[in-house]
Amino acid sequence: xxxxxxxxxxxPGLAAIRSxxxxxxxxxxxxxxxxxxxxxxxxxxxxxxxxxxxxxxGRVIDxxxxxxxxxxxxxxxxxxxxxxxxxxxxxxxxxxxxxPTLFGRFSSGFIGHNAPMVRPKASVELDxxxxxxAVIGKGGRHIPLDTALDHVAGYSxxxxxxxxxxxxxxxxxxxxxxxxxxxxxxxxxxxxxxxxAGCRGLKLETRLNGVTVQSAMIDDMVFDVAxxxxxxxxxxxxxxxDIIVTGTPSGVGLARKPPLYxxxxxxxxxxxxxxxxxxxxxxxxx
Numbered sequence: 184x185x186x187x188x189x190x191x192x193x194x195p196g197l198a199a200i201r202s203x204x205x206x207x208x209x210x211x212x213x214x215x216x217x218x219x220x221x222x223x224x225x226x227x228x229x230x231x232x233x234x235x236x237x238x239x240x241g242r243v244i245d246x247x248x249x250x251x252x253x254x255x256x257x258x259x260x261x262x263x264x265x266x267x268x269x270x271x272x273x274x275x276x277x278x279x280x281x282x283p284t285l286f287g288r289f290s291s292g293f294i295g296h297n298a299p300m301v302r303p304k305a306s307v308e309l310d311x312x313x314x315x316x317a318v319i320g321k322g323g324r325h326i327p328l329d330t331a332l333d334h335v336a337g338y339s340x341x342x343x344x345x346x347x348x349x350x351x352x353x354x355x356x357x358x359x360x361x362x363x364x365x366x367x368x369x370x371x372x373x374x375x376x377x378x379x380a381g382c383r384g385l386k387l388e389t390r391l392n393g394v395t396v397q398s399a400m401i402d403d404m405v406f407d408v409a410x411x412x413x414x415x416x417x418x419x420x421x422x423x424x425d426i427i428v429t430g431t432p433s434g435v436g437l438a439r440k441p442p443l444y445x446x447x448x449x450x451x452x453x454x455x456x457x458x459x460x461x462x463x464x465x466x467x468x469x
Contacts, residue, residue, distance in 0.1 A: 184235045184374045186220055188256070188295075189249040195219065196249075199238035200371060209241040220372060221255045224320050224336045225423040231336070231374060246370070252295040253368035254339055255318065260425040261288040262415060263314075263343060263360065267404050267430025274438035283406045283414055286356050288343070288428065292363050296370030299466040300344050302445060303362050309445045309465070312343035312431035313389035313397050313453035315382055317408050318372060319427070324420035331409035334421060337374040338382055340461040341428045342367040342389075342453050347437050347444075371459045378457055381408040385456040387432065392449055399432030401455075406430075 185200035189208065197220060198208030209216045217223060217234035224231065265284035266272040272279045294300065302309040320336025344366060350359025379385065382401045389397035401407075406414065411427055436443035445451060449465040 184231060184377065186235070186254065186372045187246065187370055188220055188252050188254050189244065189246070190252055191249040196244070197234070197238060198241075198244045199235045201239065206244040206246050207239050207241050208244045209238055213241070215240065219256075221257070221424045224255075224318065227320070228336075228374075250295065251297060251370040253290075253293045254372040255424055255426065256293070257290045258424050258426045259422050260419070261290060261428065262425070263288050263428040264406065264411060264430040265356065267406055268399060268432040269403070269405060270399075270433035271431055271435065274433050274435070279405065283411060285415065286360060288366055289361050292361050292366045293368050294364050294366065294463065295368065296461055296463070298367070298463060299364065300342070300367060300445070300451065300463040301362075301364035301466055301468050302447060303346065304468045306346045306348050307444060307446070308347040308437075308442070309365070310345045310347050310436040311389055311391060311396065311445060311451050312345055312435060313387055314341045314343055314431050315387060315401060315429045315455055316341045316368065317412070317427045317429060319412075319421045319425040320423055322420060322422040324416050326413050326416040326421070328409055328413040331412040332375070332380055334412055335375045335408065336423070337372050338378060338455070338458055339369060339372050340453050340455050340458055342451060342461060342463065343428060343431060367453075367461055367463045369461055373458050382455070383407070385458075387456075388454045389434065390452045390454070391443070391445065396436070396443070397432050397434035403432065404430060
């Protein structure tokens, strides 16, 4: 099943995406609206299935005429993984860590598909990072590796827009990873049963103005989705609706000579095979 969250003149809504690509949905003001995606994920697979069926009884939604918003507006936890592809660790000048490099993002900085990613007044070093998102469907702590993927409700796409000079002002990356309007998320949520386990065998690509700047297989991750869930759950209990932003491959603008930073007028796309394309124009902060 595939879902997309949106806003239009009627307010927030949720659409199911048919096999032919059509968006069929309902607004929260409609009597049969099943609830937002975070609520449905918390209720479990059966609730998602019933919601999908209800939405397919709605009306056609033109995705070009509504505002597509992040599938989950306010995840309880947004856990990002740095240095999770060996080539990216090498290009960034880091020794490959033997434990996941984890940091947090705040959902207040999220934007959706086709929303402008903002290069701030404070810096010109706005960089792209295309990533796979794993959405937790079943909470828990001390999750065994062999059952970790049972805790994934589905997958989406993220562009972890990074302000590089601020990222490296201190040993902690928090500021450079949390500028407003730099964390693009969406446009779709695809349930795990539609994809290979852990999304293995799928390709991730980032394109800047139509030119491929990142390309890797999900299999190239140092710590795969199951390992990340099991490892992180040693420290904290997952809750339904939490997301893991699983890391970016090589090709980031920081590592290029000369550096390739995004600027006003650029268009950046992140594509994960069998999930979709996340697209954002770039503007300057005013």
